[in-house]
Amino acid sequence: MSERTIINTASAPAAIGPYSQAVRVDNTVYCSGQIPLNPETMQVETQDFAAQAEQVFSNLKAVAEAAGGSCQDFVKLNIYLTDLSHFALVNEAMKRYFNEPFPARAAIGVAALPLGVQVEVEGTMVLGTEYSY
Numbered sequence: 001m002s003e004r005t006i007i008n009t010a011s012a013p014a015a016i017g018p019y020s021q022a023v024r025v026d027n028t029v030y031c032s033g034q035i036p037l038n039p040e041t042m043q044v045e046t047q048d049f050a051a052q053a054e055q056v057f058s059n060l061k062a063v064a065e066a067a068g069g070s071c072q073d074f075v076k077l078n079i080y081l082t083d084l085s086h087f088a089l090v091n092e093a094m095k096r097y098f099n100e101p102f103p104a105r106a107a108i109g110v111a112a113l114p115l116g117v118q119v120e121v122e123g124t125m126v127l128g129t130e131y132s133y
Contacts, residue, residue: 002026009066012059013037016114021063027129029067033080033122034059035114049086049118053093056121061097064125073125074103080120084109090119 007022012034015021022031036055038045039062046052061071079090087107094102103123113120 007031007063007067009062011039011062011066013039013042016042022067024067024127027127029064029069029073029125029127031060031063031067031123031125033078033120034063035117035120037115044115044117047118049083050089050093052117053086053090053119054096056119057093057097060121060123067125067127069125069127071097072099073127073129074098074123075126077103077105077121077123079105079107080110080113081107082110082113082118086118 002025005024006020007024007029009021012021015032016037019032022029034056036044036046036052037059038055039059044052045055064070064073081087081090084107090107
């Protein structure tokens, strides 16, 4: 039987609803969507899209590390954007947190996100595996 572990860290924003930051089942970690909240203030500190994207990936990295992994352990990301014209800025921010081979990814345009933010990213990690090139 698989064991389920709840992942929680003060280095990423606390959940703003009835969900966990991440759940680990065996060597797979399912990370909830991260929005650009500062984990110390629980506030969106800027409306600048590039800064919001940076905060989102910083939050996702903190959850990954709390789960015992790193950004390189992500195998799939889902990125939600309120304006798809910011796609290139997401790519720039992502390159600061992920190295090749990059995880699989979807980028989805949405009408709105929680707290009026412009970007949210969720992902799935597999721990303890090596990528083959």
